[in-house]
Amino acid sequence: MATAKELSDFLEAVERRAFKQTAYAVRDDHAALDIVQDAMMKLATKYADKPLAELPMLFQRILQNTMRDYWRRQKVRNLWTTLLSSFGGSAEGGDERDPLETIDVEDDSDEPHAQLERSQTIKLIELAIQKLPARQREAFVLRYWEEMDVAETAKIMGCSDGSVKTHCSRAVHSLATELKKQGLDKLGITGSIAMSKSLKS
C-alpha cells in the first residue's frame, strides 16, 4: 500500500509525461490537464491499497481509459454540434489541411540556429505523433516513452501482444516516413543520431 509521500513522488515523476501524452491525444492542453487530474484522483481514490510497484501500470491504464471517456463525450458533443451547425450554414472546409503545413516557422534571428532547428524538429515530431492513429500512438508512447514491455502494454491497451507489436511497428514506420518526408538531414536528425551512435561506440 502506497503512502501519501510515495504517491506524491510517483505522480511528480510521471505527471509531465502524462500531460504531454494526453495533449498529443486530445490536442487540447486544458482538456489534457483535466484528464490528468481525473486520472490522479482515480488512482488515489480507488487504487490506494495497491503496492507501489503496480502504480505505473495502473496509472497508465486509468489515463488511457479517461482519454477514451473524453473521446466518447467529444463524439456525442460533436454529433450535436454537426447537427445544429447543418442548420446554421456550411463549414469552412479546413479539416483536410495537413497540420504539418500550418507550422509557424519562428524567424527569430537572435535565437541560436541550433535551438531554432531543435524547436522546429520538436514541433514536427509532435504534429507527426498527433497525426498517428490513436492505437498506434498509444502503443508507441507506452512501449518507447513509458518503457513498458509488450505484455504490460497489451494489458493496458486490452489487446494481444501481437497487436501491440504491429501497432508499434506501424507507428514507428509512420513517424519515420513522416519525418523523412520533411527531410531528416534538413531537420538535423540524421546528424544527431549518427553523432550519438558514434559516442556510444
Add this chain to the structure above:
Amino acid sequence: MLNTHENHTNRMTAEFEDSVSDMNQPTDAELAHYVIDLLDDNAQHLTAVTAKRLSVARSLAVSQLASQQGLNHSGHVLARFGDQIERHRIMSTAIAVGAMLLAFYAAQHFGFNSNLEEGDAFLLASDLPPEAYADKGFDTWLVSKND
C-alpha cells in the same frame, strides 16, 4: 566489351554509394529513441502555468489519499471491535443466557416473597386468630360444624 565493363563499374559504384547512404540513415528503432529523447526533454520544459496546475492536481490527489487513509484507520477501529465481538460470541451468548436465568430466578424469588406477604396480611386481617389455623383439630371441627 569495354562498354559492358564500364556499365558494370558504374553499377557497382552506384550500389556502393547507396549502401553508404543507407548506413547513414537511422533505423526505425534509432529514430524512435531519438524522438522519445526529444519528447522527454520537451516535457521537462512546460510552461509555469501548466506545471503549477499539475502540482495542484497532484496535491489534491495526495490529500484525497490522506483523508481516505484517515477514514480507513477509524474503520479499522470499528472492525477490531467487531472482531472482538465475533471472537467472544460463545461467551457473549453464555453471559446473555445466565443473565436471563438470573432475572427469572429473581422474578420467581420476589414473587414467592410477595405471596408470603399476602398470606400474612390475610391471616392478620381475618376474624379468626392465627392460632386457629395452626390447630390440628380446627379443620375437623369446621367440617363437622358445616355438616
